Structures are given as structure tokens and as C-alpha cells.
Amino acid sequence: MKTDILKKAKRIVLKFGTNALTADNGELALSRLYSFLEDIAALRAQGKEIIVVTSGAVGLGKRRLHLNEKLDVVSLKQACAAVGQIGLMKFYEDGFKQLGIVAAQVLLTEDDFAHRNRYLSLRDTLNRLLELGCIPVINQNDTVSTNELRSYKDKGIKVCFSDNDKLAALVAAGMDADLLCIMSDVDGLYDADPRKNSKAHLIEVVEQVTPQIESLGFCASSRGRGGMKTKLEAARIVTRCGAAMVIAYGKQAGAVSALFGPHFQGTLFLPVENLPSKKMWLAYATNVMGSIRINRGAWQAIKQKGSSLLPAGIVAVEGLFEVGDTVSIVTEKGEEFARGIANYSAKDCLKIIGCCSPDIARKLGYKNYDEVIHRDNIVLL
DSSP states (O other), X not given: OHHHHHHXXXXXXXXXXXXXXXXXXXXBOHHHHHHHHHHHHXXXXXXXXXXXXXXXXXXXXXXXXXXXXXXXSHHHHHHHHXXXXXXXXXXXXXXXXXXXXXXXXEEEOTHHHHSHHHHXXXXXXXXXXXXXXXEEEEEEOTTTOOTTTSOOGGGTOBOSOSSHHHHHHHHHHHTTOSEEEEEESSSSEESSOTTTOTTOOEEOEESSOOHHHHTTOOOOOSSOSOOHHHHHHHHHHHHHBTOEEEEEEOSSTTHHHHHTSTTOOSEEEOOOOBOOHHHHIIIIISOEEEEEEEOHHHHHHHHHHOOOBXXXXXXXXXXXXXXXXXXXXXXXXXXXXXXXXXXXXXXXXXXXXXXXXXXXXXXXXXXXXXXXXXXGGEEEO
């Protein structure tokens, strides 16, 4: 089953983590990387469309600048990204050029996904690059964006991605890919952290990313920002959007071709749903700017009947969101179960908590909608 799913995949996103790209001294592992490019060229010759998501710019820049200290200052990480990015992309450009392939650099921030028009423009551009026979090479634009380099939780904001695992998942889902391959320093998902437990067993197939599976996530390595936790978050996104995902060992030459060979070793996550494009974007690609807490009646109406959220069902509002922002919809206990696009700002939502729709105009002095969030703009998580 595993080999059939992998071989039938036509549009593939390959994500290379920092540890898959670099040697122990932090420099690019050139012979290994050239083997990856040769493997990609072979896949292209089979008629497959390839998109690459690459890490490594910050670590490579740190090495080139001879910095040994921990990069706690955001501006220092951005400087390292600027230095490392030029060398990283030069490698891809030169390597693919020798194989007769044109590479295209695409640097992204979370706003490129969160704003609907920019997201659709990005999809159009990537599709056109594939039509032209190019291989897009994508990375986070750490040099200008700080959201990927520090947490915004203290402001009540959830950014759509903070690492390349989730970035790769959003690219795969948004581009209707058949398969996302995450090349890592571990050869799949284990029932315990194999770096700490020698008796850990590899899980070869995951049918659904359940809370039990999510509990198997562990922390990132010393050079990467991801970890098994972010890979499982990526798997949830990809499999809900109708694609498969694999986690495989990437610290050896020929690792990409091994994915599609008869002796593939790794973890395969099976697709479980085919979420419509707009729902996918709303659920995973937007920045969440606040939350609306609702009562049990409203929760039942939304979850079981697909209803809109009316002001009568609201019990609390958190954050500083504006009209058109994406917000979390949470239960009275604070558990997020859906997301939606707000028709009213947080300031106005506070004024109409618990009131009936006909009273909105009296409370606010105007009324544009009966619903705080319309059912067409709600997606269950």
C-alpha cells in the first residue's frame, strides 16, 4: 500500500530540514545534496511535478559569520538568514542548472498566506512556474519577517506557520499536491523519542492524526526549529486536505529516490478528508487574531447543525480583532473547535454579547449583519 501511494503521486512537495541539508559542522553536505538534486531530476523525468521547501539559511549564515553564541536576538537571526539565504539558493540554482532544470526562488512570510488575495496570487504563480517546467524552491523570508522567529502568543495572535514543516504543509495543501515528503534526521514517527529510548518502535502507517498520535511529538534538534510536534501538525493539515505525507530519514545520499523504491522505510500518513480550498485556507493558512467564547447551545448549533454564530451565543471575547479577521471559536471551557471570519470587531462584539440579532442596531448604532460569523465562513477543526 505504501509504495503504491508514493509511486502514484504526481505533484510532490519535498521538504528538506536543516539537519538533512548540513553536515555535523554546520556546512552544507554537498555530496548528499547533489544526490537529492539528481533524485529530483529523475522524478521529473517520470513526469512528476516537484516543489522544494528548504530550511538551512539561518544555520548556514551563522556558520559563515563564525557565530558560536545562541541566537537570542531576532535581528541577529535575521542577519544570519540574509547571509545564509544567498549561499543556499546559489547551491540550488547551480545544482539544478547542471541538470538542465530551472530553479525559482520563492521567499514567503505568514502574510502571504493570511491575506486571501496574496494567497491566491501565490497559488497562481507557483502553478505557472510548474507549467513552465521550473522547480520552485521555497523558504521562509526570515530576513524581513519576525513572526517565524518569535512567539506572538503573549498578544493572543496565532500565526499560520512558525517553521518550515507547517509552511510545507500549507504549500502542499494550497497547491493540491498528492504527497508531502519531510526529509528529517529521524526515519519516521516512533512510539517514543528514539534519541532517548533505544527500544522505541517505528510506526509505519498512521491512518489518522489522533490525540494519541499527537502525544508522540517531541522537541526540535539543536539546529532546527521544528521537531516531531510540528511534523504531526503538518500531517494533520495535509491529510485533511486529501494528500498523503511521509516522514523519512534524509541524512544520507539517495534518500529521495529511496522514498519511491521497494524498500521504503519511514512513516506514511494516509489522507482522511478532502477539505475544500477556502475551508483549508480559513482553518490553517490565516493568522488568528483573537477568540470568541460561546455557550453550549451555540456550540451545538455550529457543530451539529452547521449554523451561523449569533450574538446571543457569545459569552466572552478576547483579542483585538477587526472586521474580516479570522478568530477562534471556543467552548465555554476555552477549547478551540472552529475558526471563522468576523463580521464585527472585538470592540463591537463586546457590546452585543448575549443580545438578540434585532438588538444589534440599538446597541451599536448600525447593523451590517445578523450574524457575528456567517456559517459560510466557519470551518470546524
